[in-house]
Amino acid sequence: MSALTFELKHTPDQRLDLSSLVPAKLADLNRKQIEALQIGTTRQKLTVGDAFKLKGKDVNTLHFAGTDARCDKIGAQLSGGEIHVEGDVGAYLGTFMKSGKIAVKGSTGALAAASMAGGHIAISRNVGDQACGVGLGDTMGMKGGFVTIGGNAGGLLGERMRRGLVVVGGKAGDYAGGRMIAGTLLLKRGAGRYAGYGNRRGSLIFTEKPRSILPTYGDCGVMEFDYLRLLEQWLRGQGMSIRLGAKARRLMGDMAVLGKGEMLILA
Amino acid sequence: MSDLKLKGITIVETFAEAFPMVGTRIIITAPTAEWADIAARTMTGFATSVIACGAEAGIEGKLSRKETPDGRPGVSVLLFTMDAGKLQTQLRNRAGQCVLTSPGSACFSGLEGEKTLKLGASLRFFGDGWQMSKVLGGKRYWRIPVMDGEFLCEDKVGLTKKAVGGGNLLVLGKSHGGVLAACTRAVKAMAEVPGVITPFPGGIVRSGSKVGSKYKGQIASTNDAYCPTLKAAVKTELPLSVEAVMEIVIDGLTADAISEAMYEGIHAICRGGAREGVTHITAGNYGGNLGPHHFHLKEIVG
Numbered sequence: 001m002s003a004l005t006f007e008l009k010h011t012p013d014q015r016l017d018l019s020s021l022v023p024a025k026l027a028d029l030n031r032k033q034i035e036a037l038q039i040g041t042t043r044q045k046l047t048v049g050d051a052f053k054l055k056g057k058d059v060n061t062l063h064f065a066g067t068d069a070r071c072d073k074i075g076a077q078l079s080g081g082e083i084h085v086e087g088d089v090g091a092y093l094g095t096f097m098k099s100g101k102i103a104v105k106g107s108t109g110a111l112a113a114a115s116m117a118g119g120h121i122a123i124s125r126n127v128g129d130q131a132c133g134v135g136l137g138d139t140m141g142m143k144g145g146f147v148t149i150g151g152n153a154g155g156l157l158g159e160r161m162r163r164g165l166v167v168v169g170g171k172a173g174d175y176a177g178g179r180m181i182a183g184t185l186l187l188k189r190g191a192g193r194y195a196g197y198g199n200r201r202g203s204l205i206f207t208e209k210p211r212s213i214l215p216t217y218g219d220c221g222v223m224e225f226d227y228l229r230l231l232e233q234w235l236r237g238q239g240m241s242i243r244l245g246a247k248a249r250r251l252m253g254d255m256a257v258l259g260k261g262e263m264l265i266l267a
Numbered sequence: 268m269s270d271l272k273l274k275g276i277t278i279v280e281t282f283a284e285a286f287p288m289v290g291t292r293i294i295i296t297a298p299t300a301e302w303a304d305i306a307a308r309t310m311t312g313f314a315t316s317v318i319a320c321g322a323e324a325g326i327e328g329k330l331s332r333k334e335t336p337d338g339r340p341g342v343s344v345l346l347f348t349m350d351a352g353k354l355q356t357q358l359r360n361r362a363g364q365c366v367l368t369s370p371g372s373a374c375f376s377g378l379e380g381e382k383t384l385k386l387g388a389s390l391r392f393f394g395d396g397w398q399m400s401k402v403l404g405g406k407r408y409w410r411i412p413v414m415d416g417e418f419l420c421e422d423k424v425g426l427t428k429k430a431v432g433g434g435n436l437l438v439l440g441k442s443h444g445g446v447l448a449a450c451t452r453a454v455k456a457m458a459e460v461p462g463v464i465t466p467f468p469g470g471i472v473r474s475g476s477k478v479g480s481k482y483k484g485q486i487a488s489t490n491d492a493y494c495p496t497l498k499a500a501v502k503t504e505l506p507l508s509v510e511a512v513m514e515i516v517i518d519g520l521t522a523d524a525i526s527e528a529m530y531e532g533i534h535a536i537c538r539g540g541a542r543e544g545v546t547h548i549t550a551g552n553y554g555g556n557l558g559p560h561h562f563h564l565k566e567i568v569g
Binding site: 118144146163164165182184201203223224225226227229230231232233234237238260262 | 408
């Protein structure tokens with residue numbers, strides 16, 4: 001059975017709320033019922049059938065094609081199955097997601113993976129502000145799972161993050177890991193200002209020496225971390241080859257708060 | 268009864284009687300293979316028999332860098348007890364005193380299971396609040412600060428209730444040296460079988476026991492029927508020509524693994540032929556009424 005594909009017919013004249021297009025919510029619907037789902041966000045009604053051309057049947061694997069930055073909430077609360085997106089997406093990609101996989105060939109708007117609890121999101125290009133941060137109405141950020149970002153991340157990446165792993169291939173914006181509770185950010189091209197601001201127990205791993213470090217981080221020196229070896233092996237198992245080695249400089253902070261978090265700067 | 272002969276050695280038509288146990292497997296890694304081995308040997312020390320050691324444990328095998336979670340040399344260790352509660356205690360004490368303490372070591376689960384035992388989940392308290400938890404792919408790991416850096420330890424390890432303890436071979440011979448050489452060869456061959464250990468010194472026990480004793484409070488005592496020095500005084504199981512008997516006890520994660528190990532062991536013993544001094548291969552049992560697992564030598568050899 002081929003994947004159920006949603007091909008955007010034309011640029012929508014309003015933002016789309018695509019949170020209803022996840023496997024769990026489509027499982028018991030026929031084609032007509034799916035096409036009748038409301039996805040508009042203004043007083044002007046808009047259905048799936050108005051905006052998308054549908055193909056295929058398998059609701060466990062969804063494809064979105066030709067999407068743009070107005071397509072919000074793709075994969076929100078996803079609890080299994082796969083979603084593949086060809087094109088940019090809007091805000092709230094995979095927010096509150098529990099399990100499954102989302103792969104985006106493009107960039108995302110704000111709050112991608114916000115309050116995500118499990119599963120894997122792979123974004124090939126850039127993400128907006130507050131990725132992996134706090135979802136609407138929640139008190140904590142990402143709570144688990146694995147996010148890979150091929151390009152750059154906006155500000156407040158992993159804000160109030162509680163658990164999980166985020167790998168950024170490009171540069172992260174200001175306040176990366178801001179008010180982080182725990183979890184891990186692996187930053188391959190560094191971050192903007194105030195990285196790890198208010199960090200309690202989280203880990204920020206820098207493969208390159210960051211340009212600025214908050215004065216509230218204390219240096220512990222360079223030593224070996226078997227955890228980095230484990231992480232490198234695990235990432236290889238996920239198809240990601242990132243040379244981490246074992247040696248890193250450890251800075252503990254943010255001493256302005258709990259101070260049990262860390263920056264590991266590969267040595 | 269029709270005994271088999273293999274290269275002049277009699278394979279007695281009998282069976283090894285074995286018992287259900289609970290078991291687990293952990294992977295110990297270290298900066299070098301030597302240090303992984305030291306940690307594993309220390310952890311599996313004084314673990315020959317549940318009679319007085321609390322657990323039966325041994326090294327299952329060495330692991331290459333490609334086979335370990337952190338890409339360092341490692342050793343796979345099996346640990347067995349009679350119930351899950353005792354296994355938890357033994358695992359915590361042995362990992363805490365022997366692996367956590369060993370320079371550069373790390374400790375991972377080597378067994379998936381619906382039921383789990385705490386590993387890092389209990390050792391983490393050594394970190395006194397400085398320990399960090401990391402979750403990768405649904406598995407939790409603990410980073411515990413220690414004097415040589417960090418002790419990395421997986422949170423939980425699976426356990427199996429399908430483990431079997433007490434698979435055995437009794438090797439009889441008219442030469443002590445010949446029996447020892449044959450048994451040494453058998454233990455080496457069995458070590459290649461995954462999922463089993465031979466917990467006694469070098470894999471061989473020379474003081475096989477029977478249940479009970481004439482002395483009050485002594486739960487096990489010498490297996491007089493197999494003691495060559497007592498042939499004239501007891502109901503012996505030994506021909507007059509037998510000078511020495513040695514036993515190889517095998518614990519395994521599954522009954523199949525024990526069968527395979529016994530097969531390899533018997534054939535390794537017989538490789539030396541009767542000329543080496545081995546006369547019989549038999550097995551210990553209690554008449555078949557106590558242990559649910561019966562490993563018939565004739566079926567295994569066949």
